[in-house]
Amino acid sequence: MVVLELKLRRMLYVTMLLMSAEATDDEHQLNSSDGCIRRCGDIDVPYPFGITPECALHTNFLIHCHANSFGHTTPLKSNNLTIRRIDVDQPQMSIFFYVTRDCYDAESGERIETKNSATLETPNTMFIISPQNLVTVVGCESYLYVNFHVDKGSWFYVLDSMCTSLDVVPSGNCSVGCARTQISYRFQNMTLEAHSFKNHNSTRGFNNCSYAFVAEENEFNFSRDYITNFPQQKLPLALDWAIGYDTCVKGQSHPFCPCGGTATRHDLEDDINECENPSLHNCSETRYCVNKKGTYTCSCPSWFKGDGRKGGTGCINQLPVIKASIGVAIGVIALVISGTWLYMFSKKRKLIKLKEKFFQLNGGLILQQQLSRQTDSTETAKIFTEQELRKATNNYDEGTIIGNGGFGTVYKGILSDNRTVAIKKSKILDQNQIKQFLNEVVVVSQINHRNVVKLLGCSLETEVPLLVYEFIPNGSLFEHIHSPDKASKLVWKTRLGIAAETAGAYLHSAASTPIIHRDVKPSNILLDNHMTAKVSDFGASRLVPMDRTKLITVVQGTLGYLDPEYLHSNQLTDKSDVYSFGVVLVELLTGQKAVSFNRPEDKRNLAMHFLYSIEEGQLYEILENKIVNEGDREQLREVAELEKRCLSVKGKDRPTMKEVAMELDGIRKIVKHPWVNNTGLNSEETESLLGETSNAYKGYYGTSTSSDAITLDFTGR
Template structure:
């Protein structure tokens, strides 16, 4: 009796343990694998046990008559699933905002907040509207990514807007960064025009949207198609650690993607196989001979093999040496050999002729480009100048190719929207930065302006302005050659945690004083006034002795002597743009003054100008900084690395100067010359009061050894401002150069 009771107890325990065990995923045909016309391949599933993990749970809503498939418990609608490419196609939300609404800034729903899914870099971000700022705020790994674009309209007439073009007029777009996870869309509009006060922004797959000017009047879409990529995230399993695991999905003819560098792992069918790589033995052989995907010649016999195929050439099989056909075959072979020799001779002759014609064509083309880019005009300006002020060197294509080792990829020190920067070494061992632009305007007016700018910049001999050495005009797009500055940008020295501690207040004051002097020189001392138009820390280079060098004249404008302002399309960097210039399109010298004021704020606070992670009242750093001066709470916003217990008088003076530079009306701002003189006075008072702040030569040498020269530059455009790639030897070991700039 006791043994029976014991047996019953054991059975009860076993049944209970079985019921409590976790449900294992299954790939069998017992699972429902469709929702309407949409297939649901594994690792996705509709019910427990039919998916790999809960991240791949999908829901089929049949309540409306037409089945609709959703991802997990969200409102993300699925259109298609592509397990072979680890992709899904979904419908993403469209963000809308209207200028006349109570809140002209909107956030779309958090349309992506999933562990295993990221936005594919084949998608584009599109914004539609007039005077519209649109951003994507997302997260890649542990870093926040903020990127966006600006769409403007000149007037209320849509006839000037080009259909199918999202170049910034009525519509703007950019490619989504790879690996972007949790994301939101932020959209603001200053559109007061009569067309339509509303703006729209969305992420859309490649080819999923074609801009039309009528969309400015009425854009009714609430969702747009986009692609997401995914991976199997199962603990710490990767391609390198989980091959022997029983629950590792890449089995049989399925391989793990070794090139994937994100979290988890991805599978794909081996070459010659097709199917679902996440199901064991589902990758089956492809019959290339039957499908016509082989590369055998028409006279070959194609034979399919497992995972591949064989091409067999038809020959004289069965013919023996004593057969009557042997002599015919031998003669045919001799004839074929003779034809081959003659053919080889003709091939060499034609190759020699072709190379000669190509060389001549290249010379003619180089001469054409030289004239087209204003080379003759530049030669006349150089030879016609009686003095030796114009020192621009005209480099040949061969000279720059030799200086950059034929533009070797390892010589790239910067990439951006305006072009690529290469490090080069001239025959006299001078190290230079060679900028190859991306865009060129072939109108005669623009050529004249380009040559005039080269001549003027080559005459600038200011210690705080990057020196233009020369140019090459023998290619379709001219190349500019600048002096090489080895120690990165001011942006990096402010925001790199290690470097920011090394630049004390006296060094910071010296840098902004030198920068102000350079801008004052450009405004008032140059032969033709130059407005920089893109003043920001990323365009202020720092050499090994912490001497400031103003760079990046790609957006600069030459102002005729008889004009105080110039009407242009708005161009610059968000956060640093003069609001008056943004509203009126009238560029003046005071626009540089406003941007310089923003630089002062960034240098004093050590914080980035735009950061949506800060509290709402602190998101606009310039407004928060001005408010701290008015509220006498300046100490709270100053850079912690300055290690201040109270605000020194000289910092108060610089802060008030920054406040005056940031006046909304340009007439109320000081001139750049007045700013430079005031900063020089503050610096002089510091030296008189604390004579030890002036660095000795030995101290400068020590700073050089600690920081070490860096060979990276940041070519800033509208790229991610959170990236900084200049690291001194004391902070990090040598790294691979990324985005760099300072030269345009």
């Protein structure tokens, strides 16, 4: 790399000769004498610049004017730099500065010896690089690096220019193949370098060089031809200048004399230290007087503010203001912290009171009393706090939802003792039925039946109580019947076992107080990993007093499983669950949904369709093929007969749930002889399955328009 250094040693920015000639004060006024030469070639040399010492304000402003062999005075030159113009009004000087270039041979791709770097230095702050200049790079796959310096530090720019062919480069517009940016600060010195990203390998032939320069904004117009060949070796660069000393003679003024007046060479060279004599300076305190060549300045100590002068603002102590500001800031911070704490405390208190309110409204005190009377602690339901359940479900995160139904949402949660539970968040609760609800919680929580999902407890600190059950991992019977993948694994033996276990789980007689479930359906029958049935969701259940067999209640349940007698009379009996269970049995045998719009209108209701098929002698046509092939003939006939009785319109004609469970257990013990071919079945074998199907079904279901999962979510329990 070839580096050209342009050092301006303590003279003019563009190398002015140091001259030591002496002159009197009268000879060096700002207004030059008539004997001074004010032109060098075509360039005017205005004051404070001069060609001779007596015509310049100071040796820093001396210009060296060369004479050529023809006797002419040529433009100002030194170290191959040329002055173009000196402007006093700006004040500004224009010089020619180098265009750096980084070139490579078009054939071999080897680097050609060129000047790809140039340095410009100034000896003092009288001369600086003007912000009116632009940093520019020309070429394809080219970039420049320029480092600017001032006494406070340095700044650098990296600017790149890219193009793929000469065709994409517009003339007259520095955009493609050219990039430029403005200088954002007044700098004293700079180093400029031109570079190529890949030695112009991809642009060889139409662009072999990178060009970089700093030039006046209006002195360069881009042309597409510059990509191939950049003709200029130098371009105009603007320098700002100023008189850097403050000593001025009163009586006259000049724009580049900062304090007004006339500066003399004597003033600049013969300095007087005003700070040594209090009568010569106007500082409020001598120790804060700072002497400078030709002048002085006043300052203030730390924590004080002002100009430090007696006739000015002096030095004002800022400590009281700072202390007050710090005090105010601390006060504001303390106020914000205390306000936030009070708000959070108030919010927490309101939340606690709200939880206490819900706890009382939901009968928390009553439940505590009832549970305290229980003798067997292992059978006692636990009252959970709302915070425990919120933590268990990760603030009821949607990812923990395992079920949604007409009565609410079920979340999977993990308690602090690592037990996995199912937490049911109900939608509504009739406050008039709180006592009944609490009784049911106490009774159901005491039941330890292998085929009943255990109720572990509840939380009463929310608007609607939360119920906590043991978690059953293998999904519901509905999923196993109606999911093709799971249904294929649900063999007849397993289905019959699930039916028997489910029938034994209903608590019409197993509990001290009979319980009517009211929502018997496959989605409320859960299966564990061993395919053991677990009846769940006693949220709609009702306790039946020992001296009563019927309850008057608002109809509640799922369409397709509802007892027609209950739907008609609003009278709930234990036989209502028997009817619903009969529908579940039909689903187990047929693999079809209780209500489906995918079937013809007269077959949408599965219970009615099943009974009609029996009446028409088409039992085996409605059964699932898998069951017909796997099942024992006698078992299927017995189960179908049981289903027919369970689906009787009148409750008195239905068996009890205990009788159903006993019959299913008996059917399971029948010796199984799988049918290889069921086409040989005759009418005698199915005669016992045929019977009159009451027309009352048509009154309830004949025009049913219910969907697969419509739930009658009526108010009440």
